[in-house]
Amino acid sequence: MKFLYSLMIVTVLVSCNKETTDKHMINGNAPGVLNGMRVYYGKVGENGKQQFIDTAVVINEEFHFDPVDEVEKPEIRFLNVDGSNGSIVYLHDNNPVEVKVNKDSVFKSSVKGSKLNDQFNTYKAIQDEYRAESKTFNQQRSNFQRSGQLEELNKVMQQWQEEEKRYVSQSKNYISENKNTLLAPIILGDLISSKLIDPIDARQEFNKFSADVQREELSIRIDDYLRKIESVGIGRKAPSFEGHNPDGKVIKLEEVIAKNKVTLIDFWASWCGPCRRENPNIVNAYQKYKDKGFGILGVSLDKPGAEEQWKQAIEKDNLTWDHISRLQYFGPIARQYNVNAIPAAFLLDENGVIVAKDLRGQQLHNKLEELLGS
Structure with missing residues (x-):
């Protein structure tokens, strides 16, 4: 839980x-x-x-x-x-x-000893079954990965996707059956924290709660959490922020948007291995589309005292676009965009509206081709 x-x-x-x-x-x-x-x-x-x-x-x-x-x-x-x-x-x-x-x-x-706990026990039994199956799946996946049995790995991955769908469906049904009790927000909260439900789906489940349950503290916390995610969802205008670039100059998001047709906000850090491995793909995309109106604002989540590491990573990875950092790790800008892990990215149109999120590899190239042409 x-x-x-x-x-x-x-x-x-x-x-x-x-x-x-x-x-x-x-x-x-x-x-x-x-x-x-x-x-x-x-x-x-x-x-x-x-x-x-x-x-x-x-x-x-x-x-x-x-x-x-x-x-x-x-x-x-x-x-x-x-x-x-x-x-x-x-x-x-x-x-x-x-x-x-x-x-x-x-x-x-x-x-x-009470009807409430009997209902809670029913849900926990569903959850326990899922956890046991999850443990078995993780063991199988690990074994197939180590042995290089890709066909078996793909098969078990597909089976697990179906199992996750079944568990989520069971949980949603139980939310509907218990929409007047605290079990509804407890179950939805568990689905959210386990990343088994996307924000749009979570909002639909939240709306099933009775009016009384929606007014309770746990429900209010879930609602606040979803609103924060929704504020940076696709179709929403990207929240404004600013920061200092490596030369100490203040750069505002609006300034970057104003000079481009499409802007990528790229959350990364010098210490982030996956970010550094993705950088060559972003460099390729930038080189291909910069003359067509593609711009990037790199937002570094480097830690206090890591200014030199940040600057060195920019130079080493050949990141020749705009950059800012407050050197505050997962600080105010990350929280504003609900960024809890990196890399994370938001693609904006010329009006600063979010049109895509977290595109990697060829997905980024495909979206840029759609927006800017080949």
Whole structure:
């Protein structure tokens, strides 16, 4: 549930008015866990990390938390067991729960006791199946790559693409079935963090949420995240920025756009191997199309103190176009364009509107030919 750690710090309302039948307590069964081992009860803190609230001791393979803190709205909770890696994740909604620990794989532990957690368990079972198949696929892919069995590699890659589609389809169906609960944003968040869904599709899934769920904090965070991506999507005007070139002169994006018919914003860095390997292709494209109105603005994400490395990389790779850098690594400009990894590129028309993103190799040449002619 990576998205729960990276995007969610918090409490999410499941329904407007939920009545509980009993106070929240945790009764745990821990087969094979030795007497004296501790179980830690916690939540997500304001810094996004686990914050422990209470501790119980295992006696005769059992442990108890009673009473447990009450909440106004359902919240994510964690249980960690001495000697086991990972956390047992469940949803605290003031109902008592029964926990059965799997000491060998805490992710296979069970939490029962409320309809909400039953629904959550159903989703986790789907997710666990996908993770197991993903592990098998990665092993097969690695074996075929090492042995050079390209035909088998292609076959297993195609099979995995179909499996990913099936998992995404299952997840979308579960979002539809649970659009009135916190499960909807949790599932969508996981699809986003796993990069299994594109922003346009994610927005469509978000719009399935009920009005109440869309107003909850996790949903608002997802909405903000999607809006940030959408602001630099194809068809949107590229946000303005500026920076100093290697000679110390301020260069503005608008100035580069004004003198070209097509402009490539190329996010790169001297330390980025994939960027440096792609540079010869960009050089070829620039040499072929610069006289037809193709310009480039290189935006370096080099780190503080790396000015000389940046300048040397420009010279060594023969990058004879406009360049800027704030020497702030993934700083304000990268965040403005939602760039979390490089190389990253945005192709703009003469009006500064984004017409393509992240074109590599022949794809860049094909698009330039389409826009500027051969």
